[in-house]
Amino acid sequence: MRLRSKWITGILCVALMIGCYSQADIVAAKEEPPQGFIEIVDLDKNVLIKRVKFDNELSDKMKVVLADMRLNGRSNLDFPKGILMKVPLHTRVHNEWFDDMIREAIVIFEPGQQPLVLLFNRKNQPVLFTASSDGGLLGLVKN
Numbered sequence: 001m002r003l004r005s006k007w008i009t010g011i012l013c014v015a016l017m018i019g020c021y022s023q024a025d026i027v028a029a030k031e032e033p034p035q036g037f038i039e040i041v042d043l044d045k046n047v048l049i050k051r052v053k054f055d056n057e058l059s060d061k062m063k064v065v066l067a068d069m070r071l072n073g074r075s076n077l078d079f080p081k082g083i084l085m086k087v088p089l090h091t092r093v094h095n096e097w098f099d100d101m102i103r104e105a106i107v108i109f110e111p112g113q114q115p116l117v118l119l120f121n122r123k124n125q126p127v128l129f130t131a132s133s134d135g136g137l138l139g140l141v142k143n
Contacts, residue, residue, distance in 0.1 A: 036088035040141060043082050043108075052140055054088055062087055064135035065107065069117055071097045072128040077118070082110040083141055093119060098127050107131070109138055 038058060040050040052058070085107040092101050098119060106118040115131040115138075 038088070038140065039086040041084040041086070043079050043084055050140070058087075058137075058140075059089070061135040061137050062089055062105065062107075063091075064133055065115065065117060065131045065137065066091075066093055066105065068132040069095065069129035070132075072116060072130045074116075074128055077126065077128065079108050079110060079116075082108060082113075083138070084108050085137060085140070087137075097129075107134075107137060109134065109141075 036054050037051040038054050039048055040052065041047065042049045087105045087107060088103070089105050090101070090103055093099070098121065100119075100121045102119050104120075108116040108118065110116070115134045117129040117131050119127050119129070121127060
């Protein structure tokens, strides 16, 4: 009986160490230099209309958007009209409602509305925010 309980205890310890390692790996991740492309989608037509190389200037614009957001209680994540931007961004977002590393942000521009920012936490749960500014990102669509 003691051998069996020691064996079970050993398995649990190994499982906890693996779980802790995975979490520490995510938490220890640092902001990386911008890379990849911003994909811009027309939601009306459901078509990719543009790909823009993600650089330091666009990274700074995205940080302006992320700096001033408030939680949006909208439960319907269906966006039939507007523009969607998928932004590859490896950084930590920390505010009253969200504290996690992200690998991308999705910015939604609906006609006549403030920009929305959709982030996914470590558990891949969506959290929707309203941004106070587009940070100049909407200009990408017009260029």
